[in-house]
């Protein structure tokens with residue numbers, strides 16, 4: 001089965017802090033949200049996730065879209081924090097000739113983000129001529145999560161639980177768009193060792209003078225699904 005490739009671009013980084021305000025730097029918040037989203041997506045089958053950066057490094061906009069295009073991503077998400085007077089969340093797609101999938105994905109992502117984040121202003125679904133949404137070859141979205149220079153928004157952005165909600169909203173959107181399924185957790189079977197090494201731990205459950213009594217217990221254990229042998 002072909003894996004769904006999600007490219008998450010943590011906006012800014014390195015020598016470019018992005019917007020700053022209230023003791024916060026955009027580049028740190030975008031990285032935290034991108035990493036949280038990656039972690040959430042690791043719970044699903046058939047998804048591959050790549051981040052434009054996993055640490056505080058400088059990348060040009062072209063490097064970011066080149067990475068996603070060379071990889072052949074199915075969706076491009078560029079995480080940003082707003083500034084310049086305002087409050088709340090808005091999402092952007094390219095203001096040029098975009099695919100129907102780009103618009104549909106924005107509808108789904110936008111409403112799931114607003115649902116997960118809760119009681120903040122919905123600034124709406126917008127279009128812009130941003131490099132990353134224009135030059136990516138796949139459907140792309142650029143969410144702006146809150147205003148770093150707004151004291152109330154910054155208060156929320158300082159709470160890791162709030163950043164996780166932003167990631168959760170995108171996770172829910174992606175689950176809906178790509179019909180993602182949670183990985184099945186393996187359940188341990190009786191007597192199976194949980195060791196990482198090749199060691200086997202034997203468990204003795206009884207010692208009997210009379211062989212018939214040993215066999216009776218062995219049969220009972222076998223009936224419960226254990227593998228049993230009698231040693232003399």
Ligand SMILES: [Zn+2]
Nearest residue numbers: 011018080081
């Ligand atoms: Zn930004």
